[in-house]
Amino acid sequence: MSDALTLPAETRERAGKGASRALRREGRIPAVIYGGNEEPLTIHVEEKELVKQLGTGHFMNSIVQVELDGKKVRSIPKDVALHPVTDRPLHADFLRLSKDSKIEVQIPVVFINEEASPGLKKGGVLNVVRHELDLVCKSESIPDEIEIDVTGKEVGDSIHISEVKLPEGSESAITDRDFTIATLVAPSALKKSEEEETEGEEIAADEVEATAQKSDDEGGDSE
Numbered sequence: 001m002s003d004a005l006t007l008p009a010e011t012r013e014r015a016g017k018g019a020s021r022a023l024r025r026e027g028r029i030p031a032v033i034y035g036g037n038e039e040p041l042t043i044h045v046e047e048k049e050l051v052k053q054l055g056t057g058h059f060m061n062s063i064v065q066v067e068l069d070g071k072k073v074r075s076i077p078k079d080v081a082l083h084p085v086t087d088r089p090l091h092a093d094f095l096r097l098s099k100d101s102k103i104e105v106q107i108p109v110v111f112i113n114e115e116a117s118p119g120l121k122k123g124g125v126l127n128v129v130r131h132e133l134d135l136v137c138k139s140e141s142i143p144d145e146i147e148i149d150v151t152g153k154e155v156g157d158s159i160h161i162s163e164v165k166l167p168e169g170s171e172s173a174i175t176d177r178d179f180t181i182a183t184l185v186a187p188s189a190l191k192k193s194e195e196e197e198t199e200g201e202e203i204a205a206d207e208v209e210a211t212a213q214k215s216d217d218e219g220g221d222s223e
Helices: 017-025 047-054 188-222
Strands: 005-011 028-034 041-046 064-068 071-082 089-096 102-112 125-128 132-138 146-149 158-160 170-172 180-185
Touching (some): 017 028, 028 047, 041 047, 047 089, 102 125
Antiparallel strands (some): 005 041, 028 041, 071 089, 125 180, 132 170, 158 180
């Protein structure tokens, strides 16, 4: 799991669109901390600091210690609303965590041992269907990524969630089906070559048939 991040915050006295717009003009982003059988906390954080932490690439899967009035609230980001044009943060939601709580998170997948895949060595291509897995994890043991071993995989093989060894304390949030994560497919160049070969065989067959028909016609004229 990524190291816990720290995000300074201040209590937000006023709610509503007008108050939120005023905060954004001052370089602050309105936010809320909810969950944990406690009342929601309306807060605001510094925009520059939030943008910096978003830029780490693992903010949404990290434990965030929100510093508020000299105390730290252990949480995980659940949503950061962005401006549709500028991508500037507009609002953030944090879920309060207890020590033994379980949460649903999206964890990126990485593929290992590609050099040990006969299909990839032949020029096959790994077609990734899911770049992230929806997992239910203990809040104190959220993995940074899930490694998937492609050793021995041939062109035409598929990788399903049932084949993946998940870290202890983690399980798939999708339990009603054995979904596909990736497939090993033939490269487009190989497919094109096969199509051209088939097309060439069809043209050759047509030419042979036409030649045979012409010979039959000429033979009929000579009679």
